[in-house]
Amino acid sequence: MPEYVHPEVLISTQWVADHLNDPNIRIVESDEDILLYDIGYIPGAVKTDWQGDLQDQIIRDYINKDKFEKLMSEKGITNDTAVVFYGDKSNWWACYAFWTFKLFGHEKCLTMNGGRQKWIAENRPLTKEVPEYPKTNYRVSQVNESIRAFRDNVTKHIGSKNPLIDVRSPKEYTGELLHMENYPQEGALRGGHIPGAKNVPWARAANEDGTFKPVEELRAIYENEQGLKPDDDVIAYCRIGERSSHTWFVLTYLLGYKHVRNYDGSWTEWGNLVRAPIEKP
Numbered sequence: 001m002p003e004y005v006h007p008e009v010l011i012s013t014q015w016v017a018d019h020l021n022d023p024n025i026r027i028v029e030s031d032e033d034i035l036l037y038d039i040g041y042i043p044g045a046v047k048t049d050w051q052g053d054l055q056d057q058i059i060r061d062y063i064n065k066d067k068f069e070k071l072m073s074e075k076g077i078t079n080d081t082a083v084v085f086y087g088d089k090s091n092w093w094a095c096y097a098f099w100t101f102k103l104f105g106h107e108k109c110l111t112m113n114g115g116r117q118k119w120i121a122e123n124r125p126l127t128k129e130v131p132e133y134p135k136t137n138y139r140v141s142q143v144n145e146s147i148r149a150f151r152d153n154v155t156k157h158i159g160s161k162n163p164l165i166d167v168r169s170p171k172e173y174t175g176e177l178l179h180m181e182n183y184p185q186e187g188a189l190r191g192g193h194i195p196g197a198k199n200v201p202w203a204r205a206a207n208e209d210g211t212f213k214p215v216e217e218l219r220a221i222y223e224n225e226q227g228l229k230p231d232d233d234v235i236a237y238c239r240i241g242e243r244s245s246h247t248w249f250v251l252t253y254l255l256g257y258k259h260v261r262n263y264d265g266s267w268t269e270w271g272n273l274v275r276a277p278i279e280k281p
Contacts, residue, residue: 076133
C-alpha cells in the first residue's frame with residue numbers, strides 16, 4: 001500500500017495471518033457489537049470493550065493513566081508491543097481504540113485493513129480458545145492530548161474559521177435525525193451541526209469490503225471537494241467520537257495531515273450544550 005503517506009500503519013489480513021505466533025505482536029479486537037468476540041475471533045486476539053475497558057464508568061471521559069496501564073498489563077501488552085487493531089463496521093471501533101491508544105502515547109499501533117468483515121470473507125480461521133499472556137508492567141510516559149479536541153477548542157475553531165468536518169450522515173447533519181436509528185442513547189435535544197462544519201460522511205472513505213479507499217479517491221473527497229490541505233488545522237466530530245476517529249485515521253495516516261483532532265464529545269455534547277450555536281439548512 002505504498003500510495004498512502006504512512007502505509008506502515010495499515011496492514012493486510014495476510015500480514016496478520018503470517019504473524020499470528022509473533023510474540024512481539026498483540027492483536028486487539030474492538031467492536032461496536034461487544035458480543036461478536038465471543039462467537040469467534042482471530043487466534044490469539046484479545047478483546048477491548050470500547051465502553052467497559054476504555055471509558056471511565058463514573059464521568060464521561062477515558063480511563064485515566066493508571067487504569068490504562070493496568071489494562072495493558074493485563075492484556076499482556078508491553079510498551080514495545082506492536083498492537084494490531086481490527087473490528088466490525090469497517091473498523092470504526094478499531095480506529096477508535098487506535099486513537100485511544102495514541103492518546104496514551106503507545107507508539108506501535110497498526111490497523112488491519114478490512115477488519116473483521118474481510119478476515120471472515122476470506123475464510124480465515126476464527127477461534128474461541130481464550131488466549132493467555134504473561135502480565136506485563138506497562139507504563140505510560142506521556143499522555144498526548146494534541147489529537148483530542150474539547151468543546152472550548154471547537155468554539156475557538158469556529159471563530160478562526162478553521163476546518164470542521166462533520167462525519168455523520170446527511171440527515172444527522174441537517175438535523176432531520178436527532179439520533180441514528182437503533183442508537184437512542186446517542187440522542188441530543190437539538191438537531192443540526194456546528195457552525196461552519198462541512199459534511200463528509202465517514203463511510204465515503206471505505207469500500208464495500210471494509211477496506212479504505214485508494215489515496216487518489218480520498219484526496220478527491222477531502223481535497224478536491226472540500227478544499228482541505230495537509231497543513232490545515234482540522235477537527236472532526238460525529239455523535240460520540242467513534243466515526244470521527246475513522247476519519248481522523250484517514251486524514252492523519254493515509255493522507256498525512258499533521259494537525260487533525262478528534263472531538264469525542266461530538267454532537268451528544270454540543271447538541272445538548274447550553275448556549276452552543278448550531279446551524280441548520
